[in-house]
Each structure stands twice: as C-alpha cells, then as structure tokens.
Amino acid sequence: MTAPVPTLALAHAGRRIAGRTIVRALDLELSRGEVLGLLGVNGAGKTTTLRMMAGVLAPTSGCVRLDGEDLHERPELGRRRIGYLPEVPPLHAELDAEEYLAFCARLHAVPRGAVASAVARAIERCGLGDVRRRPLGALSKGYRQRVGVAQAILHEPDLIVLDEPASGLDPIQALNLRELVRSLGRDHAVVLSTHVLPDVSACCDRVAILHHGELRHAGNVHASSTTSLRVGVSRVLREQEWRALPMVVAAESLDPAHWRVELAPGSAIDAFSAAVVAHGFGLTALAADAPPLESVFLAIAASDAPAAAA
Amino acid sequence: MNATLLIAGHEWRRLRMQPFAWTLAAVVVAFMAWQFLLALQAFVDLAPKLGGLKDAPGVTDLVAIPLLRSLSNLLLPLVPLVTMRSFAGERRAATLPLLLASGVGNLRIVLGKFVGAFGYVLVLVALVATMPLALAAGTSLDLGKIAASLLGLALFAGALTGIGVLCSAWAAQPALAAAAAFALSALLAVVDAGARLQGITNAGINYLALPTHLESFFRGIVASVDIGYFALVAAVTLALATRRLDALRGSPD
Numbered sequence: 001m002t003a004p005v006p007t008l009a010l011a012h013a014g015r016r017i018a019g020r021t022i023v024r025a026l027d028l029e030l031s032r033g034e035v036l037g038l039l040g041v042n043g044a045g046k047t048t049t050l051r052m053m054a055g056v057l058a059p060t061s062g063c064v065r066l067d068g069e070d071l072h073e074r075p076e077l078g079r080r081r082i083g084y085l086p087e088v089p090p091l092h093a094e095l096d097a098e099e100y101l102a103f104c105a106r107l108h109a110v111p112r113g114a115v116a117s118a119v120a121r122a123i124e125r126c127g128l129g130d131v132r133r134r135p136l137g138a139l140s141k142g143y144r145q146r147v148g149v150a151q152a153i154l155h156e157p158d159l160i161v162l163d164e165p166a167s168g169l170d171p172i173q174a175l176n177l178r179e180l181v182r183s184l185g186r187d188h189a190v191v192l193s194t195h196v197l198p199d200v201s202a203c204c205d206r207v208a209i210l211h212h213g214e215l216r217h218a219g220n221v222h223a224s225s226t227t228s229l230r231v232g233v234s235r236v237l238r239e240q241e242w243r244a245l246p247m248v249v250a251a252e253s254l255d256p257a258h259w260r261v262e263l264a265p266g267s268a269i270d271a272f273s274a275a276v277v278a279h280g281f282g283l284t285a286l287a288a289d290a291p292p293l294e295s296v297f298l299a300i301a302a303s304d305a306p307a308a309a310a
Numbered sequence: 311m312n313a314t315l316l317i318a319g320h321e322w323r324r325l326r327m328q329p330f331a332w333t334l335a336a337v338v339v340a341f342m343a344w345q346f347l348l349a350l351q352a353f354v355d356l357a358p359k360l361g362g363l364k365d366a367p368g369v370t371d372l373v374a375i376p377l378l379r380s381l382s383n384l385l386l387p388l389v390p391l392v393t394m395r396s397f398a399g400e401r402r403a404a405t406l407p408l409l410l411a412s413g414v415g416n417l418r419i420v421l422g423k424f425v426g427a428f429g430y431v432l433v434l435v436a437l438v439a440t441m442p443l444a445l446a447a448g449t450s451l452d453l454g455k456i457a458a459s460l461l462g463l464a465l466f467a468g469a470l471t472g473i474g475v476l477c478s479a480w481a482a483q484p485a486l487a488a489a490a491a492f493a494l495s496a497l498l499a500v501v502d503a504g505a506r507l508q509g510i511t512n513a514g515i516n517y518l519a520l521p522t523h524l525e526s527f528f529r530g531i532v533a534s535v536d537i538g539y540f541a542l543v544a545a546v547t548l549a550l551a552t553r554r555l556d557a558l559r560g561s562p563d
Contacts, residue, residue, distance in 0.1 A: 054411045058559050079413025090408035094327035103320050107313070107412045151408070 005068040006031045007158050007189035008053060012062030014213075015048050022048045023213045025062060030206075032158065035185035037200035037221065038193040040210035041301050046193045047087055047163060049210065053191060054084035054161045066159065079109050083157040087164055089148025093137030097128050097147050100136055101154055108155035122154035125180060127173075141168035149177070153184060160190045166199055178202050197294050207293060209300050216300045221293060229269070231259045231276070232285030245275045260289055313414040317422025318429065321396075325430055334391060338384065338434050345380050346441040349373045370452040374442035375528050378459045381438050382524055385431070385467055386499060390491035392430055393474025394484040396423040397555075401482055406558070416555040420475065420548050428471045435463050455530035462527020465540035466520060470495050472547035479554040495520070498543075 006029040015023040023045040030036050040046045051057040052064050055071050055078040064071045066081060092100055101119045110118050123132055126146040131139055136147060145168045152160055162181070166174045174196075181203040184190050192203060200207055201221060209217040234257070242251035242259065247267035252260045263272060269286070276283045325331040353372045360366040400406040409419050439460055445451060474491040481487035502519040505511075516522045520543075523536040 051407075054407075055413065056407050056410045056559060075415065076413045078411065082411065082413070084407065084411040086404065086407040086411075088404040090403075090405040092324055092405060093403070094324055099323070103316075103323075104408070106316050107408070107414065109413075 004031065006065075007067060008191070009065040009068070010049075010053070010062065011065065013049075013052055013059040013064050014061040015045075015052060015057060016060045017048070021213055023052070023059075023210075026215050028208060028215070028218065030159075030189045030191065032189050033186060034206060035181060035190040035192060035204045037204035037207045038191060038210065039195075039197070039200060039207060039297055044210040045213040046210055048213075050084075050161050050163045050191065050193055051086075053159070054078070054082055056084070056086075079107075080155060081158040083108075083152035083155065083160045085148045085152040085162045085165055087167075089144050090151075091136040091144055091147055094135060096135055097123065097132045097139075097150070100147065101150055104151040105154055108157070110155050118154045118156075122150040125153065126150040127176060142170055142173050145169055146173070146177075149180070153188075156188075158189060160184055160188050162191065163193045164195070165192065166194060166196055174199070197297060201293060209297055211300050211303070216303075217296055227263055227265060227267075228289035229261045229263065229272070230254070230285070230287045230289045231261050231283070232257055233259065233276070234282030234284055235280070237281060241279070241281075245272070245279070247272050247275070257284070313412075313418045314421040314425060317409070317414070317419060318425035321423060321426025322429060325426070331392075331430065334388070335434060335437070338388060339437050341384070342377065342381060342438045343441060346373070346377050349376055350445075368452065369445055369449050370442075370455055373445065374451065374456055375459055377438070377442055378456075378463055379528055381435065382463055382466055385463075385470055386495050387492050388434070389427075389431055389467060389470040390474045390477070390488040390495065393423075393427045393471055393478050393491060394488035396427060396475050396478040396487075397551075398478045398481045398484040398487040402484060410555075410559060416559075417548075417552045420479070420551045420555060423478075424471060424475050424544075424548055427475065428468055431467045431471055432464060435460065435467060452530070458527045458530045458532050461532060462524050462536070465527075465537060466524050469520065469540045469543035469547075472544035472551075473498075476547040476551045476554070479551040479558075 008028070008030040010026045010028040012025045012027060013023065014021065014025050026049060028036070038046050038049065048057060052059050055064075055075055058072045066077050069077055071077060092103075095103070098119060101122055102115050105115045105118045106112070123129055126149050128143070128146055128150060131143050136144065139147065145165065149162065149165050152162065165181070166177055169177060178199060181190060181192060185203070185205070192199070194200060204221050207217070207219060207221045208215055236256050237259070239251050239253070242248050242261060247263050248261055249264050250262040254260055261272075263269075273283060273286055350373055353369055356372070397406065400409070414422075439456075442451070442456065446453075470491075473494050474487070477491035477494065478484070478487040481490055498518065498520045500519070502510075502513075502516045502522065505513055505515045510516065517539070523539045526533055526536050
C-alpha cells in the first residue's frame with residue numbers, strides 16, 4: 001500500500017538570491033490536519049521559505065510539491081489550493097473589506113455565486129463584522145492583519161501559509177487568532193511563522209526551526225513537553241518518596257514546597273497527578289518546567305556553526 | 311471570469327476610488343476644452359476668408375484633427391502617470407505578493423494591468439473626442455477622418471500604455487517608473503527628428519518613430535503597417551514586462 005501524498009512537500013528546496021544562499025536544501029512535509037510552526041531568528045530564512053511554499057518565489061534547487069505536483073511547473077495549482085498571508089498584509093487601502101475580499105475570492109477562482117457566502121464566512125471567522133464597510137487604509141494594524149488572514153482563508157485552500165499573523169494584534173485578538181489557527185488546522189495544512197513561542201506551543205502540532213537557512217530541528221511540539229514538571233506540594237517530602245512513583249525518574253527540590261520532577265518518556269500527566277494525590281503529597285501546583293521548545297530554540301539560536309538537520 | 315478581466319476590473323475599481331484619477335481626468339478635459347475653444351474661435355474668425363477658396367480645409371482639418379493631435383502630445387506625459395502604479399505602486403505598498411501567490415500566470419497579471427490602465431486612457435480619449443464630435447450638430451464633419459484619427463490615437467495610447475506598464479514592472483518606485491516611461495516614450499517620439507531636419511522621411515529611423523505612424527491616421531489613412539507597428543510595440547513591452555515579473559519571483563522584495 002502506498003503512503004498518502006502529503007499536501008505540501010519541500011524536497012531539498014533551496015534558494016539563492018544575489019549569489020547568497022538564503023535557504024539550503026530543506027526537506028519538509030505537511031499533510032491536512034497538521035499545523036507546522038516555523039521558527040527562527042531574524043534572517044534565518046523563514047520568509048523566503050514561506051514564499052517558496054506559497055509559490056511567490058521559485059526554488060533555485062530542489063522543488064516544492066503541492067499534492068505531489070511541482071508547484072513551479074504548474075503554478076496555477078496554487079490558485080484554489082494555497083492561501084498566503086505575507087509579512088505585510090497585501091491590502092488595497094482604497095477598498096473596504098468586503099470589496100477587497102470579494103476580489104480575492106474571485107482571484108482564487110471561487111465561483112461567482114459562492115463569493116458572497118465565502119466573504120461572509122471569512123468576515124465572521126476573523127471578526128471583521130464591525131469594519132466590513134470601512135476603507136482598509138483607515139483600519140488599525142490589528143484589523144488590517146485580520147483582513148490579511150481573511151484573504152488567506154476565504155477560498156478554503158488545502159494549504160494555508162501565514163507569515164507572522166499575530167503581528168500587531170492585541171492579546172485578546174492574538175488568543176482569538178490561536179483559536180482560529182487551531183480550527184483551520186483541523187481541515188487544512190497550515191504553516192505558521194512566528195516569533196512567539198507560546199503561539200507555537202498552543203497552535204502547532206509540529207515545529208521546524210531554521211537557522212542560517214538550514215533546518216536545524218523538526219519534530220512534534222508536544223512530544224517531549226511533559227517530561228519536566230514543576231510541582232507544588234503542601235507536605236515536606238524526600239526525594240525517595242518521589243522516586244517511589246513509577247513514572248518518576250528524577251526529582252529535585254527547589255524549595256520545601258516546590259520540586260522539579262522528571263517523568264519517564266511517554267508518561268501521562270494525569271496518571272502522575274493522580275498518583276501524587278493518591279499518595280497524599282498535598283498537590284498545590286502543577287506546571288510544565290522550562291518549556292523544552294524554548295530550550296531547543298535558544299540552543300539553536302545561540303549556535304552559529306552550520307549543522308545537519310535534526 | 312477570466313483572470314485578466316478580473317484584474318483589469320479591479321484596477322478600474324481602484325482608480326475610481328482614487329482622487330488622483332479624477333483630478334487627472336478633470337485637468338485633461340479642462341486643458342483640452344480650452345484648446346478646443348481656442349481652435350474653434352480661430353476657425354470662426356477664419357471662416358469668411360476660407361469661403362472663397364477652392365478645396366478649403368473645413369472644421370475637421372482646422373479644429374478636430376489639431377485637437378486630437380494636441381491630445382496625442384498630452385498623452386506622452388499623461389499615460390506614464392496612469393501606469394506608474396501598475397506594478398511599482400504594488401511593490402511599494404507590498405501588495406504584489408497577493409497577485410504572485412494567486413496562481414494567476416504572470417502574462418495574465420500583466421495583461422490585466424495593461425487592460426485596466428488602457429481602459430482609463432481610452433475613456434480620456436473618448437471624453438476629448440466628444441468635443442469635436444459635438445460640432446456635428448451644427449456643421450458637417452469628415453467622420454471617416456475623425457474615426458481614423460481616433461483609431462490611431464487608441465493604438466498610440468496602447469503602445470504608450472505598454473511602455474508604461476513595462477517601466478512600472480522594472481522600477482521599484484512609481485515616480486521612477488513614470489519618469490522612465492516618459493523618457494522612453496519621448497525618445498520614440500523624437501527618434502527621427504534629426505533625420506527629418508535633413509529632409510529624410512522614409513528611412514528606417516523614421517519607421518521607429520511613433521509620430522510617423524500616427525500622422526497617417528490623422529490624414530485619414532488606415533494602413534496595416536501602422537497598426538502593426540503600434541501592436542508590435544505593445545506586444546514587445548508586455549512580453550518584457552512578463553519576463554520582469556518572472557524575474558521578480560526570484561528577487562528578495
């Protein structure tokens with residue numbers, strides 16, 4: 001039986017601009033129902049990678065495939081199947097949100113009869129109802145960003161590429177955006193570039209970290225996020241009492257009421273918390289310790305020597 | 311809907327929303343109306359003397375054609391102002407990725423921009439054309455000659471629009487695009503000036519000049535070679551603009 005074709009596949013995709021290598025031999029795959037967080041410091045090659053994924057830039061080596069077909073041999077594939085929000089939302093300031101989104105819908109080959117409903121759905125999903133008739137040039141940065149997201153999703157593309165979508169959003173809008181990205185991730189393949197690590201933890205299933213144009217880390221966001229926990233207890237405990245729990249491999253006292261506890265790989269937090277309660281430790285707090293994603297990102301960002309992709 | 315017409319229609323909608331387009335149209339119509347009234351007054355003053363002449367020129371030759379010839383001169387700086395935003399404006403506003411990521415081919419994007427700008431220029435030509443045509447209510451006009459002149463003007467405007475779109479695709483700044491388009495158009499307008507001063511009117515250099523081909527239409531002659539010349543200029547410029555868009559997919563901005 002053959003494996004299903006991924007929605008997006010980068011096969012050794014690289015990009016040189018003006019003689020300089022911006023992105024080097026990327027291999028990535030993404031399927032419907034997955035959200036990929038793309039991380040990297042400024043200049044790591046994230047935007048160039050996203051442009052290649054969206055069909056705006058052609059790779060100078062390797063290829064970008066959409067459902068198994070080379071995007072740059074058949075650019076028309078992207079018309080219905082890719083939604084792209086660039087770093088700066090591509091808005092026409094003199095139009096209002098409805099006019100602009102109606103044009104975007106037609107540009108992405110939404111049938112004429114379905115344009116009004118597609119625009120209405122995108123406006124509702126992005127919370128643009130109050131500003132639908134205001135010129136885009138008069139909108140705040142947050143609203144402009146949301147119109148940009150709306151244009152990327154209104155034609156229900158297979159692949160949605162979002163470059164810094166939370167830029168300029170207030171905290172409530174950013175939370176709503178997380179919800180939106182999560183919901184989009186159920187039916188679409190979503191690539192999200194951001195500097196906000198909690199956004200990746202909250203929205204993404206997988207993460208890819210770029211550094212100097214190379215893929216340095218690719219993996220599941222939640223795979224190792226439960227190994228280290230910070231636990232508050234009301235009883236004074238000894239390390240041996242923690243080690244008596246079957247899923248605990250190490251415990252370190254931070255202060256009499258707080259412990260850093262390492263769980264065995266694959267252990268469930270609910271089973272751990274149930275065991276803590278059953279042993280009468282007096283559980284008062286339970287939180288992830290230093291997020292592993294942040295540790296990995298900072299370690300990669302701090303390294304300057306090129307390395308093979310993980 | 312065809313993507314070319316969709317983009318052209320969108321260009322039109324955007325132009326309608328911009329005070330710049332309305333101001334430009336108002337200035338052109340006001341200036342040409344002033345020229346028209348001056349020419350008409352001169353004709354009225356001259357008419358008694360012309361009455362005694364055999365085969366004397368009429369209102370078409372003395373009012374309508376000079377007005378349209380004057381419009382052709384005005385189009386040289388005017389069209390670059392219309393086309394300068396086609397691509398340079400999109401790049402400056404960072405909106406070009408919307409088109410590039412849409413899956414619509416580069417040629418159709420260029421054609422859409424061309425048709426949108428060309429449509430606006432044609433409306434200006436039509437507005438100015440109503441002035442001499444209004445004289446038909448009170449006098450007889452050589453409608454065939456006027457029709458030939460308007461066809462020539464439309465083709466001339468198409469070639470200038472092609473040059474403007476090309477320069478807009480090459481330049482990153484709208485003002486630079488307008489300046490380059492005007493310089494290129496003006497060069498094509500005067501490229502045979504030296505030869506003409508020496509009495510040479512039928513050499514290869516004359517063939518390159520825009521006015522050589524436009525003048526035939528003003529004389530009421532519709533020749534396929536002149537139509538072909540304007541069509542060729544438009545086609546070559548649009549092909550080069552498409553190539554430029556191909557190259558832009560490889561640039562960092």
